[in-house]
Amino acid sequence: MAFDAIETPFGKSDRIIGGAATYIAWSASNFTKPIYQISVVGGDFPQSELDALTARGVRLEGVQIKKDEKSFFWSGKYHLDMNSRDTLDTQLNVLADFTPVVPDSYQDAEFLMLGNLLPSVQLSVIEQIKRRPKLVVMDTMNFWMDTAMDDLKKVLQKVDVLLVNDSEARQLSGQHSLVKAAKEIIKMGPKFLIIKKGEHGALLFNGNEVFFAPALPLEDVFDPTGAGDTFAGGFIGHIAKTRDISFQNMKTAIIVGSAMASYCVEKFGTGRLVEITKQDIDERIRQFVELVNFDITLT
Amino acid sequence: MAFDAIETPFGKSDRIIGGAATYIAWSASNFTKPIYQISVVGGDFPQSELDALTARGVRLEGVQIKKDEKSFFWSGKYHLDMNSRDTLDTQLNVLADFTPVVPDSYQDAEFLMLGNLLPSVQLSVIEQIKRRPKLVVMDTMNFWMDTAMDDLKKVLQKVDVLLVNDSEARQLSGQHSLVKAAKEIIKMGPKFLIIKKGEHGALLFNGNEVFFAPALPLEDVFDPTGAGDTFAGGFIGHIAKTRDISFQNMKTAIIVGSAMASYCVEKFGTGRLVEITKQDIDERIRQFVELVNFDITLT
Numbered sequence: 143m144a145f146d147a148i149e150t151p152f153g154k155s156d157r158i159i160g161g162a163a164t165y166i167a168w169s170a171s172n173f174t175k176p177i178y179q180i181s182v183v184g185g186d187f188p189q190s191e192l193d194a195l196t197a198r199g200v201r202l203e204g205v206q207i208k209k210d211e212k213s214f215f216w217s218g219k220y221h222l223d224m225n226s227r228d229t230l231d232t233q234l235n236v237l238a239d240f241t242p243v244v245p246d247s248y249q250d251a252e253f254l255m256l257g258n259l260l261p262s263v264q265l266s267v268i269e270q271i272k273r274r275p276k277l278v279v280m281d282t283m284n285f286w287m288d289t290a291m292d293d294l295k296k297v298l299q300k301v302d303v304l305l306v307n308d309s310e311a312r313q314l315s316g317q318h319s320l321v322k323a324a325k326e327i328i329k330m331g332p333k334f335l336i337i338k339k340g341e342h343g344a345l346l347f348n349g350n351e352v353f354f355a356p357a358l359p360l361e362d363v364f365d366p367t368g369a370g371d372t373f374a375g376g377f378i379g380h381i382a383k384t385r386d387i388s389f390q391n392m393k394t395a396i397i398v399g400s401a402m403a404s405y406c407v408e409k410f411g412t413g414r415l416v417e418i419t420k421q422d423i424d425e426r427i428r429q430f431v432e433l434v435n436f437d438i439t440l441t
Numbered sequence: 442m443a444f445d446a447i448e449t450p451f452g453k454s455d456r457i458i459g460g461a462a463t464y465i466a467w468s469a470s471n472f473t474k475p476i477y478q479i480s481v482v483g484g485d486f487p488q489s490e491l492d493a494l495t496a497r498g499v500r501l502e503g504v505q506i507k508k509d510e511k512s513f514f515w516s517g518k519y520h521l522d523m524n525s526r527d528t529l530d531t532q533l534n535v536l537a538d539f540t541p542v543v544p545d546s547y548q549d550a551e552f553l554m555l556g557n558l559l560p561s562v563q564l565s566v567i568e569q570i571k572r573r574p575k576l577v578v579m580d581t582m583n584f585w586m587d588t589a590m591d592d593l594k595k596v597l598q599k600v601d602v603l604l605v606n607d608s609e610a611r612q613l614s615g616q617h618s619l620v621k622a623a624k625e626i627i628k629m630g631p632k633f634l635i636i637k638k639g640e641h642g643a644l645l646f647n648g649n650e651v652f653f654a655p656a657l658p659l660e661d662v663f664d665p666t667g668a669g670d671t672f673a674g675g676f677i678g679h680i681a682k683t684r685d686i687s688f689q690n691m692k693t694a695i696i697v698g699s700a701m702a703s704y705c706v707e708k709f710g711t712g713r714l715v716e717i718t719k720q721d722i723d724e725r726i727r728q729f730v731e732l733v734n735f736d737i738t739l740t
Contacts, residue, residue, distance in 0.1 A: 223617065318522065321660045342641035345658060354655040354732045359644060361620045393735040424739045433653045434733045436692040440723045 143181040143205065144214035147231075148410060150365050151222050158411040159191050161214065162257030162281065165368035167200045168415040169375025169402045170255070172423060174382040175199025178248040180267060182236045185209040194416070203245040211236045224363045225340060244270035252385070255378040256280040256301070257371060261293035268300050277387045279303040280332070281374050284310050298331035302387075305374055307338045320345060321352075334392060336377075338370055346396055348389050355396045356433055358404040358426070365410045369403040372415060376402030401426040442480040442504065443513035446530075447709060449664050450521050457710040458490050460513065461556030461580065464667035466499045467714040468674025468701045469554070471722060473681040474498025477547040479566060481535045484508040493715070502544040510535045523662045524639060543569035551684070554677040555579040555600070556670060560592035567599050576686045578602040579631070580673050583609050597630035601686075604673055606637045619644060620651075633691060635676070637669055645695055647688050654695045655732055657703040657725070664709045668702040671714060675701030700725040 146160030163181040171177055177200045185208065192202060217231040242263055254275040256264040264280060280301040286294050287310065298304065304327060312318055315326035324335050324347035335347045341363070343356040376399035377392075384391055401423060408414040445459030462480040470476055476499045484507065491501060516530040541562055553574040555563040563579060579600040585593050586609065597603065603626060611617055614625035623634050623646035634646045640662070642655040675698035676691075683690055700722060707713040 319660050319662075321658045339641065342638065343653075343655070352658055352732060353735070354642075354658070355735075356642070356653040356655065356733075359620045359651055359653070361618050363618075390736065394737050397735055397737060427737060427739060431737065433651060434655075436652070436654075436696055437689065438693050438696060438726060438730065440726060 143179075143183050143187065144216065144237075145186075146215075146367060146411065147217040148365055148367050149219040149230075150224070151220065152362070152364050153410075155365070155410040157215070158413075159188075160216070160368060160411055162259065162368075162371040162374075164191075164195075164412060165371035165406065165415070166255055166257055166375035166378070167195055168198070168412050169372040169399075169406075170379030170382070171195075171198040171200055171375075172402070172418075172420065173376070173379030173398070176201045178204060178245075178251050180204035180242050180244065180248075182206040182208065182240045182242075184212040184236045187213045201247070203247055204243065206236075206240075206243070208236050218367075220366065224366055242267050242270075249273065252276045253378055253382045254278045255374060256297075257374070258283050261286050261290050261297045265293065265297050265300070268297070276385070277302050277378075277381060279305065279374065279378055279381075281305040281370065282310070284313055287313050295330060298327075301332050303334040303336060303392075304332040305336045305338065305370070305377075307340065307370070311335070311337045321347075324352075334389075336396065338373065340366075340369075344373070344396055344400065346389075346392055348392075351389055353389075353393045353396065355393070355400050356430070357400060358429060358433065360404065360407065363407045366407050367411065369406045372406035373399040373403040375399070397427060397430050398423075401430055442478075442482050442486065443515065443536075444485075445514075445666060445710060446516040447664055447666050448518040448529075449523070450519065451661070451663050452709075454664070454709040456514070457712075458487075459515065459667060459710055461558065461667075461670040461673075463490075463494075463711060464670035464705065464714070465554055465556055465674035465677070466494055467497070467711050468671040468698075468705075469678030469681070470494075470497040470499055470674075471701070471717075471719065472675070472678030472697070475500045477503060477544075477550055479503035479541050479543065479547075481505040481507065481539045481541075483510040483512040483535050486512045500546070502546055503542065505535075505539075505542070507535050517666075519665065523665055541566050541569075548572065551575045552677055552681045553577045554673060555596070556673070557582050560585050560589050560596045564592065564596045564599070567596070575684070576601050576677075576680060578604065578673065578677055578680075580604040580669065581609070583612055586612050594629060597626075600631050602633040602635060602691075603631040604635045604637065604669070604676075606639065606669070610634070610636045620646075623651075633688075635695065637672065639665075639668075643672070643695055643699065645688075645691055647691075650688055652688075652692045652695065654692070654699050655729070656699060657728060657732065659703065659706065662706045665706050666710065667714075668705045671705035672698040672702040674698070696726060696729050697722075700729055 144161035212235040214237045215233040220227045258281040278301045311323040315323035317323040346353040380395040380398040443460035511534040513536045514532040519526045557580040610622040614622035616622040645652040679694040679697040
């Protein structure tokens with residue numbers, strides 16, 4: 143839970159609410175509640191934002207508020223193609239020495255979504271939960287592969303599903319072919335691997351099975367910030383709602399995550415996520431069904 | 442119909458048989474016959490290759506054989522990612538002054554596939570066919586956008602389906618968003634637009650409808666040469682077999698084309714295409730069905 147300031151070819155935001163856990167919570171809370179949030183913010187984080195999350199069924203006992211410190215801040219500028227960006231500023235602030243504490247009231251959690259953060263912080267959360275969740279999903283990024291690979295590999299051994307993008311899958315595995323990359327990564331621990339390819343959709347691997355979910359072709363991507371987190375939130379939200387961790391249901395969860403991500407990019411920050419309804423989500427899921435539906439009769 | 446010499450990270454071919462019309466014919470002949478081929482070759486083009494096509498039901502009255510000249514030759518080297526390549530050598534030879542002649546025996550053609558070539562040559566073929574085909578499909582490339590845009594735009598007004606890749610769609614339309622690009626291109630003439638995205642699949646646009654077909658995730662792409670032509674051959678082959686030019690059937694045709702292209706890249710040149718059976722093709726189409734199949738119940 144953090145602040146971002148974002149520049150895209152379409153405009154420039156002020157300091158707005160961001161952070162992986164924020165996007166995940168807004169997205170997942172469409173499908174399941176309560177959500178047990180774990181994070182850290184400074185005294186500058188608006189109470190109104192915390193209240194809005196509470197109203198969505200997001201529990202905040204696990205969110206540390208460090209009154210005399212500042213929230214994490216990131217500022218970046220997207221290139222014209224929206225696929226790459228430059229970081230303009232990163233201020234760790236409260237994240238510099240974040241030690242997550244899992245409250246007792248969270249111990250009955252059945253599904254654990256580890257947002258993108260220091261692998262040692264992710265590991266600490268896993269270790270504090272006494273009864274292993276039915277499903278542990280982990281998001282990460284290239285930065286941790288560059289700076290904390292040993293810790294990252296430890297976490298990989300404890301998770302069921304890993305979420306990375308295509309270049310991260312290549313970096314982590316040392317393989318260019320995503321099929322080969324998936325085989326290598328699955329050897330590192332997670333039984334399921336989701337490779338996100340942005341506007342090119344996402345792949346789900348499990349053993350020799352593979353599923354492909356497209357991204358919805360959009361006229362404009364206004365701001366891609368948080369799309370991956372929103373995808374993760376939709377994914378874990380659907381799994382938690384259905385309590386079904388089969389490969390077949392994960393396919394559906396990926397479509398749900400993709401639908402949520404397609405809304406996220408329509409406005410700056412969480413602007414679109416906070417206003418969409420169940421009807422909007424159903425409508426978009428229908429578009430995904432239409433997008434990939436075809437008939438074939440083998441004669 | 443031509444010769445290629447290809448280098449990939451996996452190896453290097455001698456001078457082998459290539460050319461858009463060759464790939465299209467090998468691919469389409471799995472679904473329909475006769476195929477009325479129009480092309481030009483030199484005296485160096487092996488009779489055995491022509492005989493092999495004849496045996497597949499490919500008619501060659503429209504293939505000019507210029508005994509004292511040489512066939513078109515292209516040589517290229519693919520980069521490690523297999524998405525880009527450098528041209529090492531291009532020898533136009535018989536293509537330098539190719540004037541296609543549509544034989545009378547071809548006049549009952551119902552479906553016309555214009556392989557990638559000089560737009561004026563494509564236009565000449567359209568104009569020589571007296572009864573307009575049920576469906577005219579056109580492939581083209583960025584080279585003609587750079588060098589013959591006026592002619593290209595004339596052909597666009599006479600075709601039903603255009604096939605281009607994503608960067609070509611952006612170049613032709615001046616739009617980065619593929620959804621916007623499709624809208625612009627459809628204004629130029631074709632009612633249907635297929636945007637090929639290589640390993641990221643293909644999109645079909647028609648009015649406000651859109652369909653997405655994935656590419657099969659492959660362990661290795663051995664040689665991408667001819668994959669687009671092979672896709673086109675599978676597409677038009679399925680349409681000709683079913684004689685159904687609806688949007689719904691075009692979706693299926695794209696899956697068939699994608700299945701064919703996924704075989705093409707497994708060996709150098711036409712090496713894999715000449716050996717696959719109907720059983721192989723059906724098996725791969727089943728893999729595509731599996732790849733995108735998901736269940737969702739909106740409650």
